[in-house]
Amino acid sequence: MTMPVYPSADKMKMSTPSCFPGRYSPTYRGPEQMRRCMANPSSRFLEDASLMCNSWSPRHNGDIFSGLNDGILSRAEALAAVDIGKHQNNHPQMATQLKHDVMYHHGMGAPPQRPLQMHHTMDGIDMLDPSGSMTTLTPMAETPITTSHHQLHGSYHSMNHMMSHHHSSHLGNHTPGSTDAGADREHPGAAGSCVSNATYNAIFADGFLGAHHPAMAAAVAAAGLHPDTDTDPRELEAFAERFKQRRIKLGVTQADVGKALANLKLPGVGALSQSTICRFESLTLSHNNMIALKPILQAWLEEAEAQAKNKRRDPDAPSVLPAGEKKRKRTSIAAPEKRSLEAYFAVQPRPSGEKIAAIAEKLDLKKNVVRVWFCNQRQKQKRMKFAAQH
DNA sequence: ATGCATGAGAT
DNA sequence: TCTCATGCATA
Numbered sequence: 001m002t003m004p005v006y007p008s009a010d011k012m013k014m015s016t017p018s019c020f021p022g023r024y025s026p027t028y029r030g031p032e033q034m035r036r037c038m039a040n041p042s043s044r045f046l047e048d049a050s051l052m053c054n055s056w057s058p059r060h061n062g063d064i065f066s067g068l069n070d071g072i073l074s075r076a077e078a079l080a081a082v083d084i085g086k087h088q089n090n091h092p093q094m095a096t097q098l099k100h101d102v103m104y105h106h107g108m109g110a111p112p113q114r115p116l117q118m119h120h121t122m123d124g125i126d127m128l129d130p131s132g133s134m135t136t137l138t139p140m141a142e143t144p145i146t147t148s149h150h151q152l153h154g155s156y157h158s159m160n161h162m163m164s165h166h167h168s169s170h171l172g173n174h175t176p177g178s179t180d181a182g183a184d185r186e187h188p189g190a191a192g193s194c195v196s197n198a199t200y201n202a203i204f205a206d207g208f209l210g211a212h213h214p215a216m217a218a219a220v221a222a223a224g225l226h227p228d229t230d231t232d233p234r235e236l237e238a239f240a241e242r243f244k245q246r247r248i249k250l251g252v253t254q255a256d257v258g259k260a261l262a263n264l265k266l267p268g269v270g271a272l273s274q275s276t277i278c279r280f281e282s283l284t285l286s287h288n289n290m291i292a293l294k295p296i297l298q299a300w301l302e303e304a305e306a307q308a309k310n311k312r313r314d315p316d317a318p319s320v321l322p323a324g325e326k327k328r329k330r331t332s333i334a335a336p337e338k339r340s341l342e343a344y345f346a347v348q349p350r351p352s353g354e355k356i357a358a359i360a361e362k363l364d365l366k367k368n369v370v371r372v373w374f375c376n377q378r379q380k381q382k383r384m385k386f387a388a389q390h
Numbered sequence: 391a392t393g394c395a396t397g398a399g400a401t
Numbered sequence: 402t403c404t405c406a407t408g409c410a411t412a
Binding site: 272273274275276279285286288289292330332350352353371375378379382 | 402403404405406407408409410411
């Protein structure tokens with residue numbers, strides 16, 4: 001059954017959110033990965049894998065890696081490296097497009113600044129390594145590192161400890177081509193349980209919205225009634241920027257906004273994380289996601305500004321930090337491995353399970369880590385493509 | 391701000 | 402097994 005995804009749909013469903021306290025990432029890599037780090041004549045990224053892979057079927061191609069062995073793999077990397085080099089020359093802009101992960105920019109507003117420092121191509125590697133503009137973002141150690149922080153920190157995390165408020169609102173999840181949308185959320189009240197910010201309280205204490213229901217807007221959008229106005233990338237970009245400025249003017253942080261959303265009491269709309277708000281502002285969400293979130297954030301903004309007028313102070317409720325929580329460990333893929341993965345991705349963005357396993361073994365990474373990396377890479381690429389054509 | 395991860399729903 | 406929205410952890 002199709003699950004509507006927009007808030008308007010009002011679909012509430014249960015899900016096991018990623019913030020479930022008990023979850024503990026197993027993707028923790030030990031020091032074994034530390035060894036072997038050099039050896040890959042790797043390449044850099046590429047923005048359009050299909051272009052370079054037109055000789056093999058993107059999906060069930062079982063050859064490139066079928067005989068996975070160092071020779072073939074290295075070759076794939078080398079091939080990718082060459083192609084990537086070509087592409088970079090043809091589309092110098094792409095290099096910068098990667099700067100902030102993937103962006104939604106489409107040529108409006110501030111043009112993507114590009115370091116475009118012509119790499120003196122003394123050797124192939126140099127030429128293929130746009131590290132100056134993208135890899136740099138990740139101060140990677142040459143060794144995979146997994147850090148673990150146990151300290152409990154701020155109110156930000158505490159909300160996740162609420163017993164069962166775990167949810168997962170997938171606003172904007174669209175089936176490509178379809179107009180259905182939906183949203184799910186549960187325990188509307190749980191999310192904001194631990195407010196610790198005075199500003200937040202002052203502004204959202206009685207957070208109920210007025211007349212404009214973003215839910216309706218979303219419904220309309222979902223119905224395709226005024227697609228241009230709400231789905232135009234330019235419009236979204238403009239809104240995102242306005243949103244950020246006004247948000248800052250209100251003195252509210254991204255995390256605050258995320259939490260405040262739950263106070264809007266919009267059906268199917270709960271809190272969001274700082275990450276998501278940040279991504280919305282920086283246009284690093286998918287197009288559909290942007291469209292779905294816009295009416296919600298717009299509602300918040302309007303409500304927040306409205307309340308800001310009738311200034312009212314209110315001592316806030318200190319948040320209690322639930323002690324002793326397991327924090328998941330984040331895998332960190334070292335630069336060399338990452339380069340290899342990028343090379344593989346260049347020739348085959350969708351490796352089969354077996355290939356993934358082979359790659360994982362070769363790079364000494366866990367299979368799941370590799371699988372997820374490919375998934376994330378595909379997501380990125382998709383956004384990039386969209387951004388590139390808009 | 392962003393890398394790696396999860397999980398629901400779609401294929 | 403993938404896609405998509407989203408989050409935790411961290412640079």
